[in-house]
Amino acid sequence: MIKGLYQIGKIYDVKIVDSFVEEIEENKKNKKYIIEINFDTGEKKISLSSKEYSKGDEYKYNFIKMGLTGRQNQIFVVFDDVKRIYGDGKIHSIWISLKNEIEDGGLKNKISKVEEIFYENYKLKEEYKKSIENYLKESNINKKEIAFWVVKVDNEYIHNNESYLNLIEKKVLEEKFEKGKIICHLCSKKTEKFYTDFSRLKMKIYINDKVGFSQNISNNWEGNFALCENCYKILIRGQSFVLNKFSLKVGNIDYSIIPEFIKEPKLSKDNLERWSEYVKFYKNPFEFFKNEFEENIEDYIKFEDNANFVLLNYLFYEKNNQQFKVFGLIKDIPNGRIEKLREEFKKIINEFRVFFEDGSYIIKNLSDIYYLIPLRISDNKIVDIQKIMNLFFAIFNENVVDIDNLIYDFTLGFRAIYYENSAYHLSKYFKNKNDEIKYILKTHQLLKFLKGGESDMNFDILEEDYKNYIKTCSFDEKETALFLLGIVIAKIGSIQYTSYKYKPILEKVNFSGMNKEKLKNLYNEVLEKMKQLGIYGNYEVIYSLSKQLFDKNLKNWDLKSYENTYFILSGYAFETYRILKGG
Numbered sequence: 001m002i003k004g005l006y007q008i009g010k011i012y013d014v015k016i017v018d019s020f021v022e023e024i025e026e027n028k029k030n031k032k033y034i035i036e037i038n039f040d041t042g043e044k045k046i047s048l049s050s051k052e053y054s055k056g057d058e059y060k061y062n063f064i065k066m067g068l069t070g071r072q073n074q075i076f077v078v079f080d081d082v083k084r085i086y087g088d089g090k091i092h093s094i095w096i097s098l099k100n101e102i103e104d105g106g107l108k109n110k111i112s113k114v115e116e117i118f119y120e121n122y123k124l125k126e127e128y129k130k131s132i133e134n135y136l137k138e139s140n141i142n143k144k145e146i147a148f149w150v151v152k153v154d155n156e157y158i159h160n161n162e163s164y165l166n167l168i169e170k171k172v173l174e175e176k177f178e179k180g181k182i183i184c185h186l187c188s189k190k191t192e193k194f195y196t197d198f199s200r201l202k203m204k205i206y207i208n209d210k211v212g213f214s215q216n217i218s219n220n221w222e223g224n225f226a227l228c229e230n231c232y233k234i235l236i237r238g239q240s241f242v243l244n245k246f247s248l249k250v251g252n253i254d255y256s257i258i259p260e261f262i263k264e265p266k267l268s269k270d271n272l273e274r275w276s277e278y279v280k281f282y283k284n285p286f287e288f289f290k291n292e293f294e295e296n297i298e299d300y301i302k303f304e305d306n307a308n309f310v311l312l313n314y315l316f317y318e319k320n321n322q323q324f325k326v327f328g329l330i331k332d333i334p335n336g337r338i339e340k341l342r343e344e345f346k347k348i349i350n351e352f353r354v355f356f357e358d359g360s361y362i363i364k365n366l367s368d369i370y371y372l373i374p375l376r377i378s379d380n381k382i383v384d385i386q387k388i389m390n391l392f393f394a395i396f397n398e399n400v401v402d403i404d405n406l407i408y409d410f411t412l413g414f415r416a417i418y419y420e421n422s423a424y425h426l427s428k429y430f431k432n433k434n435d436e437i438k439y440i441l442k443t444h445q446l447l448k449f450l451k452g453g454e455s456d457m458n459f460d461i462l463e464e465d466y467k468n469y470i471k472t473c474s475f476d477e478k479e480t481a482l483f484l485l486g487i488v489i490a491k492i493g494s495i496q497y498t499s500y501k502y503k504p505i506l507e508k509v510n511f512s513g514m515n516k517e518k519l520k521n522l523y524n525e526v527l528e529k530m531k532q533l534g535i536y537g538n539y540e541v542i543y544s545l546s547k548q549l550f551d552k553n554l555k556n557w558d559l560k561s562y563e564n565t566y567f568i569l570s571g572y573a574f575e576t577y578r579i580l581k582g583g
């Protein structure tokens with residue numbers, strides 16, 4: 001991984017200050033204002049102005065955060081937390097840190113004046129605070145809509161002051177270097193000035209490939225990895241590019257793609273960003289078939305040449321202020337695997353769109369799969385992250401997945417959606433009426449995606465649609481028996497629904513599992529209801545085939561109780577979809 005950062009950093013040749021600029025995430029569409037605050041020391045007043053944020057402004061204004069924690073001096077004059085000028089205690093005020101560290105004497109004096117005039121006990125005086133709040137109110141700007149604040153003193157910006165820029169560079173370079181004769185671990189050149197402290201980098205814990213994955217979480221640094229200044233700068237730039245251009249989300253989980261070249265890439269700084277789009281949206285199984293890239297791939301065709309010489313690494317993490325908590329790492333995925341995954345998803349789409357016109361009923365990429373595994377949430381955070389990480393890992397690496405376990409999870413997922421249980425992440429995603437149906441139908445596709453194959457069973461007496469679906473999902477005889485029973489239950493349910501607005505028959509299906517005895521009872525109850533409601537014709541055929549398959553396999557019935565439930569729900573979902581679509 002460090003190799004990838006290094007390779008990209010070499011191409012992404014920008015100034016150190018620029019590589020600490022924090023880009024405003026594109027999905028944060030509400031961040032649209034830049035507020036400038038001028039401290040006028042002559043007139044002793046604060047004046048404000050605002051403009052709409054546009055892409056690239058963070059570079060114009062040097063919007064820098066750097067990995068500084070709360071206790072360290074925060075010197076940045078462009079920031080997103082207004083507390084920094086309100087001065088909520090010593091730590092938050094920008095002036096103190098700046099005055100102590102900046103070398104420009106003139107600016108130092110001015111800052112002292114600002115403190116004298118506008119502050120009292122490190123706090124912005126109430127009247128000035130009020131004028132800021134009033135300005136926002138009058139301009140109808142919500143604090144959440146502010147991309148960042150910019151400070152001026154006597155109408156002069158500080159963020160482009162040379163002394164200020166030097167100070168930022170000093171934080172990264174001078175404050176961190178060590179002296180002594182070493183050989184750089186990356187370029188193998190002898191150097192007398194080197195770096196082993198990477199705390200300015202957010203991905204510091206990943207810089208050393210020798211530090212095993214287990215240690216990545218603990219944040220412990222072995223300190224045996226030393227770099228010359230040039231290589232240190234290259235890594236900083238590589239990290240900056242990856243975090244700004246290769247970061248995405250799957251659900252609530254942040255991840256970054258870190259590409260690694262096997263062969264020297266034909267890329268220049270100018271087309272690096274376009275290439276990153278190509279990788280991020282086209283070569284990324286989390287984004288397959290989701291965006292216009294699939295159609296506009298010709299515009300990016302020149303990058304295909306390089307594709308075979310790139311390995312992709314996926315780093316999953318949580319951004320907690322400036323801290324980086326890592327959940328998982330998927331390493332060294334070659335282009336061949338990515339393309340095979342695209343083919344596999346394409347196959348699923350083609351096979352299942354025959355049954356479901358509505359595209360939202362079909363899984364197209366790994367992000368869709370993310371919502372099929374029930375994950376517990378607590379305090380808005382996902383608790384079972386490892387569960388989904390393991391599945392992604394298995395899919396990328398073509399490892400065997402425990403299907404039994406998955407089916408158990410599907411019954412759990414169904415219940416969470418059906419009962420609107422907000423303790424699981426997927427009930428927020430499948431929140432519309434009948435979404436539990438959509439959920440079950442999508443799980444069929446995941447099973448097919450993981451297992452492949454097609455069953456050779458051919459029940460001529462069944463309608464084409466059922467016959468083909470059973471084949472596509474490759475249900476075996478026992479599974480088919482219960483799937484067919486589920487179809488009849490769906491029919492009963494829909495008739496009941498028209499008169500009672502709910503489906504009493506569903507109460508006969510135990511969502512958490514049904515053993516063989518319970519299944520026998522269910523068969524009897526379904527038959528009784530059919531007679532009661534006068535359900536004949538096709539459904540009679542389906543029922544009797546179901547019963548026949550059930551009786552035939554009863555002696556060696558080895559499906560677990562939750563599997564029994566799942567396959568009944570499968571038929572229920574399929575038929576309910578047909579009934580709903582049929583009007």
Ligand SMILES: [Zn+2]
Pocket residue numbers: 184185186187188189227228229230231232
């Ligand atoms: Zn070096």
